[in-house]
Amino acid sequence: MRATLLSLLSLANGALATVQGFDISHYQASVNFASAYSAGARFVIIKATEGTTYIDPTFSSHYTSATSAGFIRGGYHFAHLDTSTGAAQASYFLAHGGGWSGDGITLPGMLDLEGDCVLSTTATVAWIKDFSNTYHASTGVYPLLYTNPSWWSTCTGNSNAFVSTNPLVLARYASSAGTPPGGWPYYTIWQNSDAYAYGGDSDIFNGDMAALVRLAQG
Incomplete structure (x- = not known):
């Protein structure tokens, strides 16, 4: 992952390219993945779990449909920091769709x-750290961190x-991403809008398609 971060940093500094994507949950019960792909989107992040008791009811169908449409895809976990440990929630996420493999089509x-x-x-x-280290111990990669x-x-x-470990997914609905928080020198993905044409939120990957594939490969 460290090599991937450095590679992405060079892309970000050179502003070589971006790749459109989006993220969804059960609030988007029906998604036209084929149309989104035709419009240029190439990755999608799909809600899988919350805490240690909730599985998104549309995760499996969304994941299967996204795969069939040719997307690079991955799952996300909504954190409840006050209900259980980071390790417990990482384990729950891993057990219900949050896993990773270096196949080039599965995001951390x-x-x-x-x-x-x-x-x-x-x-x-x-x-x-508890969540991140537990996820890394199981998969060999660190999870993306989404925040504003x-x-x-x-x-x-x-x-x-x-x-130096976790790629940043930056939520900022503005005309530019601005300066990332927390000392990150760049963002890996910028969530730039909460209204994507084909459902969910609009996400912009900070690099070209080859770099996105490398992220999926770990």
Whole structure:
């Protein structure tokens, strides 16, 4: 993963290319994956789990349909930091669709960090590390971390603990991505809108298609 991050950084600095993608959950019960692919989208991140008790009811069908349409795809987990440990939630995610294999079409799982700050900044960083290290121990890759600048600054104290390990998925609905939080020198994916034409949120990968495949390969 370190090599991938460095490779992506060089792409980001050179601003060589971007790849359109999107993310979805059960709120998008029906998605026209074929049309999204025809329009240029090449990756999709699909909600799999929350906490240790919830599985998104559309995850399996969305994942199968995305695969059939030719997408690079992966799952994401919505974190509940106050209900169980990071390790427990990573294990639940892995057991219900959040796994990874270096096949070039499966993205590392994504940890969705948003909402209220329910732990201290120190405890929040420790929780994320617990999740991330558990995921890495099982798969050999670190999960993507999804957050917005306000949440990261307030809830983690703008921690830079994940810069060299975890790719950043930056949520910022604006005309530009701006400066990433937490010392990340660049974002890997920018969620730039909550209204993608074919459902869910619009995501922009910070690199070309070859770099996206490398991310999927670990």
